[in-house]
Amino acid sequence: MKEILVRTISGVVYISIIVFAMFTSREWFMGLFFILALITMSEFLKLVHLTSYLAYFLLAAAFYFLSYRVFNENGVYLLLIISAFVNLSLFIDVLRTSKIPMFENKKYITVVFYIISGFVFLTLIPVMDVDGKFIPHLIVAVFVLMWANDTFAFLIGKNFGKHKLLERISPKKTVEGFLGGVAGALVAGFVIFKITQIYSPNDIERYNLWVWICLAIIVSIFGTIGDLIQSKFKRQAGVKDSGIIMPGHGGMYDRLDSILYASPFVYAFLLIVDYVS
Template sequence: MKTRAITGFFFIIVMLASVLINGYVFGVFYLLLSGLALLEFYRLVKKAGINPDVMTGVLNGAFIYVVFALISVDGDYHKLIFLLPITLSFISIQELFKKNNAPFTNIAYTYMGIIFTIIPFTFFYALAYLNGPAANLHYPMAFLLMLWANDTGAYLVGSKLGRTKLFERHSPKKTWEGLIGGIIITALAAYIISIYFTELSVTQWIWIGVLISCFGTVGDLIESMFKRSIDVKDSGGILPGHGGLLDRFDGLLLAAPVVYAYLYFITNA
């Protein structure tokens, strides 16, 4: 418990620092984080006897992140998108030169790793540039605060009052009571955030909190389903007492793209 608490404290400090310093640090930090998460994904599927194209996958993942990061800052970079079909095709081409019995399984998991890890972090980074080329780090910071509020609320309420299983087949400890507690605590956090971050109304912040709670929980369940499918408990040991990066960011995987879409449409309405 002590190790978990110490790790959690420094983890929060580093995460907050990444969105407090400036846009460049923010971008580079999450590029590295998404790359490490992709490597973790590939390491896990290798345990199941699958051989993804790690180097090609990581290079493509980094390129996708950088391309969309540049487009978020300056739309003139949109032409770089047309390079992606060329770089992504090397994942399939590479399998032509390998001797294995399941080439398309390897190809599928190589692409899946990029979709599962890189794309969500790309949307999370883009939150800072919804309103133009000048970074507004209030959105990603608020996202993280509400994500942590949801995790904390769901854990506290679920451990004390949890009775009704939410999705026992994939996550035996999750309960409906925990989900509802997470939503309430996150809504409260959203209300407090609305006092200091006035870009949105209190109602809009609360709706974002509800989206983070619901889709963050679904992302957690999907990551649990993934781990069970390859028979592992933790995605890694990079964070002592907390497991791996996928364990810590499972709530971001679905929530970040959904929140980005919501914010994009309400801020451009």
């Protein structure tokens, strides 16, 4: 009971800070996520046993030149393509190998095209408006889809889970939990669609129901993969959590692993939707 209370309080504080920063201004949003990125980077470097000031410099440069002040859209698209390839390669490594090769010779590739790019696309999602206008409702909606997926996956998996999803990497994850997470995200997507049609917040009412359904599926699938990859990292490093900054939850990387992995794919999908529209 005490552990659940600690997790709940910690989670509420975390969500409150995230949502507050999102709706304040783009500068507050960028500032908060840069801090979160620094913490996540520190935790990840410890996991892979890499000491590097260069990683932090690259993070700051990417935030400024590829997210806050986009100096070249083609550079963003190139980063998107490489990041998608690296992320999918990580997933293949998780499925096929006992050890992720990046622990030996691909550390910087993963730092740049998995961790840094994850934050870059996460902070680019709310400025996908054709005029570059900051739309906090869009990134909040993506987070809500992820939180709905995580919550329903946990509840369904804990109470009804019988078939293991990938036991050698994450013993607690079940097929029933995964499907429950997808169902929860789909319900959240439907609710978001209805709300946007009523209140029309900052032009995201232009997204039809099928867009929110696809987003819910993308978030659920790639969010689950991101969680599995992080579980593999921790198992390989021999640790339970990536950090201790959030009581009852572990580190910041523990909380953002799913959304970081999914963000390039969410961004790519929204690019396609805007192009088709």
